[in-house]
Amino acid sequence: MTALARARPWLLWVAGGVLVLALPLQYSGGYAINIMINTLMWIVFALSFDLSAGHVGTVSLGHPAFFGIGAYLTALLGPRLGLGYLGNTLLSASLMALLALVAGVAFFRVREVSFAIGTLGAVIIAQLIANNAYDLTGGPLCVKGIARPEFAIPFTDVTLKVIHPLQYYYLLVPLVVFTIVLYKAMTSSRIGRAFIAVREDEVRASAVGIRPLRYKLLAFVVGGGIIGALGSFQAQYVTVVCPSEIALSYTLNLLIIVFVGGAGSLRGVLLGSVIFSVLPRLLEQGGALSIPPAYQQVAYGLILILVVLFMPDGIDGQIRRMTDKWHRSREVEVGEDV
Amino acid sequence: MSEQRLIADNGSNGALIEVQGLTKRFIGVTAVDCVDMKVYSGELVSLIGPNGSGKTTLFNCITGFLRSEEGRVVFRGRDITHERPDKIVLQGISRTFQNVRVFPSLSVLDNLLVSLQQHQEEDLWRRTFHAPKIQRLEREAVERALQLLEMIGLTDLREEPAHKLVFGQRKLLEFACALIPDPDLVLLDEPAAGVGTAMVEQMKQHILELNRAGMTFLVVEHNMGVVMDISDRIVVLDHGQKIAEGSPEAIREDPRVLEAYFGK
């Protein structure tokens, strides 16, 4: 094996990191950077969702609740508590992790379909409340004027106010890195093995000493916390929080990203997020052309059906099968050489 | 009654596991009906009985997958009735399932590793981030898994996902998974069912060897040849009740057993 081949995974990560950090500098317009922020947000959202759905096999259709409520927490509590960006993010993250713990203990009593639909019911209730509790959330009028993040630079009296999309982009990068590292650490360790055991056969998992509930909760709580932080970012980025942040359409997008990309695979979910966020915008030719949302949705739906029918393991599964084949054919060639 | 409690409480009379008056009812049927039985350390006991006589149900009650209505299960002097399955297995009772269960998408090796990892004490946090201790534990686990793979003859298939194995190989893998934590008691549900004669013989030899090395077995099996060959003692169930118990020779002659099987 050559040194290059051995180093390849590392090289890929470094190259990816450089790309993520340098790419936005190539664009001055807000449009492109918005798309990039959007992409990063979907990466965080989808990886957190995949931790449960792809690895432990508990598909909650209620994940947008963590995002929306996380955003509302920042919108409503942030000003009252006078928290900064970090404080807001941590508050949303910890409270949403707590919510995930409580909801998990309650909902993991039921399984599979009942769990999926139960969590769906919960997110509908959350959205209805956000829509109708005018006193608390302003209902459809939204909560407006959320403070933008500010950072006091140490040893000077300069405060850096985050305004431009580019600044928001770099503000988001740490959360993305944190999510990817945590995802990778959890899923490629013994925990990941236990996750898969629980997904494939809960009864058998208990028979080898794994307590399914524990791992389901672990994935759910970690995912919920990260999504809460993401919701907080969203609130401070767009400075408005509406009931539509607890939308079922987010659930659909998550399913599309994760299942089209490849459930339970880091590469698959990353690919899914990028394709899902960038491709439609590319088709719109940088905003010059607008594709009516209905047509986009039809395309998404069809892609979803086609993927389920013809690539059940998603894009990632397809890639894996192709590289496997390639490796095998190479082995044969090498064999003939000798 | 008081005598029973005494035995259970100190657990010093040698019984590794003791089942006392265990009863499990399903709607319309009492699947296990007030069964008492003991297995001593180092023994190889067979549990036999016609189909539907409650053998699997008894296993499920012992291992915590079903909740019995009455009775107790005492393991090494400790009451484990109604404990969770994952806790029970960590105390040293491994089992296999009648309808062979392995994790289909995990590799053969990972199937073994995942069956051991909960037994190697460590906390969740360490398990997330590869601390040196975890690497050491993982090395030990792999070593042990490779030994077992060598024993059951699946070494060459260790990287294959388990769903690619044929039925008999899956059965061997599940057997090895039960052995990897080095349990005190192994419950096997029909280890010789549905596999060819060569593999029946292989399974039999494995069980005998391990038993000679000191491992305790409770085996449900329909293949009477195997049962008579390997058992120290046989317990017979019929309609959920224990109808006979004794050495293979005694059971072979027992009129109640003959009646249960052949409905004389």
Added chain:
Amino acid sequence: MPLQLEIFLEHLLNGLTLGALYALVTAGLSLIFGVVRLVNFAHGDFFMVGGYALFILLNLPWGAIPYPIIVILVTLIVAVFAMLIERLMLQPVLDKSWRIHAVATLGISIVLQNVALIIFTTDPKQVPTPFTTKIVSLLGLRLSVQRIIILGIAVLVFLALQWFVKRTKLGKAMRAVSQNRDMCQVVGIDVPRIALITFAISGGLAGLAAALIAPLLSVTPTMGLSLTLKGLAAVIMGGLGQLNGSIYAAFILGLVESFFAGYVSFAFKDVVSFGLFILVLFLRPQGLFGRRIGL
């Protein structure tokens, strides 16, 4: 009649109508889950398709067809539509996990909703029948003939469904498949055919519901979603795959919603119905009416 009583009866009637709607939708969902173990997230959209079929049939350029014939036509159209969906998109994945089912049917749902949006726009379409505006006085209560028709036919349909599942050969085969699919394959029951027929019946029920009840609402591309959600809630409340339990649960939901909307708060009525659903899920995960396997 005292006003209080009149209001009460009005809410009761509303609740029963709503219950009939939910029950017709739920029965189809429950049948499909019971027989082929598939949760159909596109089921409410079958209702929506029926609604637009009704809209087209009521507005044919060459003159109106009598309403009873339209009802039959809409029922048949949606039944055939459901069969097509099953054959083209779902049959290949029927033996896959429920996760795959969920993704596939959600995909179908998105496509149906947005195709409807492209063809019919978001404007709600009114589909009045000759009976929606015909009012009769019953026990001093004024109500539209359409509602009487709805309740009457719903009761007839549920009785017929009972008879079909319990007494006919096909119905018995469906029950057999729902109880033990593998065994049925062994004894030579044509499971794919049973699955197809189940979809036809389920679609037909949704079509019938649309033909009868859409006239009281209006038809929009997204109307299916909330019906799917209510239907799924009722299916789980009634005990997954238990036909009768889910029909009762659908009526309970309809009545609770109607009374809560009438007496307490219209805005929060869905909070209450989904809250009730979640409460049942926690307290009786096996369903309100006890555990049983199969239909």
